[in-house]
Amino acid sequence: MDEKFQQLMLTLAAESQIFLYIANYAIVGNLLLLVLALVYEKKLNSITISFFVICLSLTMSRLLSPLLYEIASGPTVLHKFAWYGGWILINVFCIWFIYYMHWLQKIRATQLSMVTSLIFIAMCLVQAIDFIDRATLQSNFFADAYQILIAVINLCSLPLSAYFWLVEIRKRQLIAAGA
Amino acid sequence: MAFFLILFTCCLLILALHLHLKLRQLASEPQIFAEVAVELQQRAHDLLVRKDQLDARQNSVSKDEDEHWRNDVAQYMEDYEQEALARARVHLGRKTPSVS
Numbered sequence: 001m002d003e004k005f006q007q008l009m010l011t012l013a014a015e016s017q018i019f020l021y022i023a024n025y026a027i028v029g030n031l032l033l034l035v036l037a038l039v040y041e042k043k044l045n046s047i048t049i050s051f052f053v054i055c056l057s058l059t060m061s062r063l064l065s066p067l068l069y070e071i072a073s074g075p076t077v078l079h080k081f082a083w084y085g086g087w088i089l090i091n092v093f094c095i096w097f098i099y100y101m102h103w104l105q106k107i108r109a110t111q112l113s114m115v116t117s118l119i120f121i122a123m124c125l126v127q128a129i130d131f132i133d134r135a136t137l138q139s140n141f142f143a144d145a146y147q148i149l150i151a152v153i154n155l156c157s158l159p160l161s162a163y164f165w166l167v168e169i170r171k172r173q174l175i176a177a178g179a
Numbered sequence: 180m181a182f183f184l185i186l187f188t189c190c191l192l193i194l195a196l197h198l199h200l201k202l203r204q205l206a207s208e209p210q211i212f213a214e215v216a217v218e219l220q221q222r223a224h225d226l227l228v229r230k231d232q233l234d235a236r237q238n239s240v241s242k243d244e245d246e247h248w249r250n251d252v253a254q255y256m257e258d259y260e261q262e263a264l265a266r267a268r269v270h271l272g273r274k275t276p277s278v279s
Contacts, residue, residue: 077181077184078180078184081184081188084188085184085187085188085191088188088191088192089191091195092191092195092198095195095198095199095202096198098202099198099201099202099205102202102205103201103205106213106217107205107214108210108214109202109203109205109206109210113202114199114202114203117198117199117202118199120195121195121196124191125192128189131185131188132185132188135181135184135185136185171269171270174269175262175265175266175269178265
């Protein structure tokens, strides 16, 4: 089991160029979206909070992934849990942060913020499934699915959030026109 | 050992779902009304200040001024209601507004 895990780490490291490229693209794109949203909205609302949290999570993952790699290369199940649990904790923190900011500022939650939290839940789910598989069955079946799904979710989050921002602007226009 | 770690993972998942459901509650109708109230706060504040001024010089207040104030309050209430219902229709995708 441990050898399999080490192999997974090695394959991950070998393909990390692609992951790095995706992460860069996502961070630059989301930062641009955040700046655009701040310029367009001119205030703290659900849209800007959502974009900010997405940027925050990407930055955290970039900063923490080398550290987590290092810890996860250990032999026991606890080391593996540090990898998966760490990601799940980051995602749960992001969902909590979205909720807390809305609650604190008494802002109405838009569709964008709910889609953002759904994206984080999907991430948690993928991590949890792979961890449970790795800790019990060791079937390695999810290893490929895990890599692909995380990358796909990271890639999809940018166009999805942009689309739901446009939906929100369209709704505002509808309301201004008298619904 | 592994069992407890899996249990902990499941707990974290449930926590994430719970937070998501709480966030969904913040998109409901009361929150829409609260948002409109915040946006119309300046007008409500002006109305309250004028009411205070009218009360302060109660004896010399003219009927006209009082009537004018009442009309403004009625107008404010109507605008608030209309705006909130329009937003509830668009955001919650509702054909007819619910009676609340």
